[in-house]
Amino acid sequence: MDTKISLVERGALQKVGSVFVEAFGHTPALLIADGNTLRAGGFETVRSLEMANVEVQQYCFPALPQPYADEHSIALVHQLLQQENRIAVVLGSGTLNDMVKRASYELDRPYMVVATAPSVDGYTSYGAAVSVGGFKQTLPCSAPLVVLADTDVLSDAPPAMIASGFGDCMAKYTAGMDWILADLLGVQPIRTDVWDMVQIPLRKVYAQHQRIAHRESQAVGLLFDALSASGFAMQVMHDSRPASGAEHLISHIWEMEHLEKDGVPVSHGFKVAVGTLAVTRLYHALCSLDVSACVGRPMESWEEREASIRAFFADPLVAEQTLVIAKSKFLEGKALEDRRRALLALLPELQDRIAAQLPAYHQLEEAMQLVHCPIRPQEVNATMEDLKRAVTGAQMIRNRYTVLDLYYELGLFDLALQLL
Ligand SMILES: [Zn+2]
Incomplete structure (x- = not known):
């Protein structure tokens, strides 16, 4: 380090x-x-x-x-x-x-x-x-x-900066959940020492959100400690996996599109906050997912996938880079069938882990609101359609397994967009 x-x-x-x-x-x-x-x-x-x-x-x-x-x-x-x-x-x-x-x-x-x-x-x-x-x-x-x-x-920092850090901190709930999912699938195992570095301080911050909202010095210090610890975890892993999941990929799309409010770029933590709530919603929805809805769902062909990526990214260079990544994680035929079987088999355990890892949606939303984080896309100058678009792009851009890949591979990505 x-x-x-x-x-x-x-x-x-x-x-x-x-x-x-x-x-x-x-x-x-x-x-x-x-x-x-x-x-x-x-x-x-x-x-x-x-x-x-x-x-x-x-x-x-x-x-x-x-x-x-x-x-x-x-x-x-x-x-x-x-x-x-x-x-x-x-x-x-x-x-x-x-x-x-x-x-x-x-x-x-x-x-x-x-x-x-x-x-x-x-x-x-x-x-x-x-x-x-x-x-x-x-x-x-x-x-x-x-x-x-x-x-x-x-x-004494401006409240919006504290709120931004709080959003980036809460993102570790969903980032952690994506890591659990990747671990259960055998894609990327959890390193317990690194996990603890991020997830233990995160819970302390969440428990103290009211004091952070009141900008009490000691509680704001805990927030800084938690954010620092995330950075240290990334230093140890040489990878941002411990601190960043689908919510960061959503934010990344908005960064590429230069999302602004009142002529100023929307802060990283604010974009991530909206992404975190969206991803929390998608995970909780898995707890009541009807497994039979996944059987035999059609999947787009690689040609269709390529066309959607080219249509999404106006910059041909970005489209080319994205296609390389998308191709590397695109499953079809037997590989897709095996993946779907694996996902459905791990669903009961995943549901237990979701219940243990993520706060209830409305509690997380309430805590974020109290600390003055945005909780709706409109608060970062985006529409619900913009959020759906960002979630769609987020699933395309990186080779990091997240809940968005799970929905995509089960043929349920349209359902995911409706759930937002
Ligand atoms: Zn971040």
């Missing part, structure tokens, strides 16, 4: 300097912030570094327009870091972290993040969500060597 030090506590900003020295000695630092995050913790961060005899320079992005992680901002940070042999200390949330993470990686240099909002689990993961040539991609990079968060700063 890349991350060697993780400190999340009240008053942690006062320890930025000593923790920096512990990790990097007295190497000079470059503090990277934006107008908002500088106000939230810039003064304390700089003072703490100076008190620890670390020479520090600052670079501040404007508060508006919001900084955007793309090839231009990364090149700027890269250049700043290259000029002198400095270690980056990024004061901010997901976007700033992504650009500094990538720029540091390009220079083969470790870095430290001082988080200002519990908005996303990407702080501690490998990879940075970056837009290159207008397309959102996850570029490879190392995770931060040091993660520090002051729970007083986290709980």
Whole structure:
């Protein structure tokens, strides 16, 4: 694991300097912030570094327009870091972290993040969500060597950022359920140690959702811990499976389509929140599924499948990439019959596991609403038709077995869309 030090506590900003020295000695630092995050913790961060005899320079992005992680901002940070042999200390949330993470990686240099909002689990993961040539991609990079968060700063973050992190955290219920399904099918076995890293903190956060809604410092700290732990789990697995299932694939389609509300991109956690409720609904519906409805259901041919994928993705390059993945998981003939038999055989156990893993739909919805997460597509500026479209695309794009594949392979994908 890349991350060697993780400190999340009240008053942690006062320890930025000593923790920096512990990790990097007295190497000079470059503090990277934006107008908002500088106000939230810039003064304390700089003072703490100076008190620890670390020479520090600052670079501040404007508060508006919001900084955007793309090839231009990364090149700027890269250049700043290259000029002198400095270690980056990024004061901010997901976007700033992504650009500094990538720029540091390009220079083969470790870095430290001082988080200002519990908005996303990407702080501690490998990879940075970056837009290159207008397309959102996850570029490879190392995770931060040091993660520090002051729970007083986290709980002062804008409510929408806390809600976004809560949505990304609740997504671990459905991501976990997809992993259980893949495990039962023999597609991807569960690693218990990694499972516990994600699923135990998740339950603590869910139990504390009312206190998180009230932005109580300790409870918001638990949310940050849970999000960090997801990142650590992905570091250990070198795979996002522990933290990401069908709900993330739905969000990914909306990211590709640049879903915006009021001229601003809808946050990752908000898209994922709507996806999580949709997937929860699909799983609970399996508990009352009439097995006889699955027998002998027609399945589209590969030619039909190829045509639907080409029709879905306007960009021919994306369509080609998707076709490769879709072909690799497309089953027909005896392979499809065997898969259907296997799915129907495991259905009773799957139903028990769904009941044990997932909260009741309305309870999860109520918790999300209380924390100000969107619970309907309309709240992220999408229609029900848009959600159905995103779910359709989500089943096409990755070779990760999820509940969407189960519905598809049983010939019940139309039913899934009706259930949303
Ligand atoms: Zn996420």
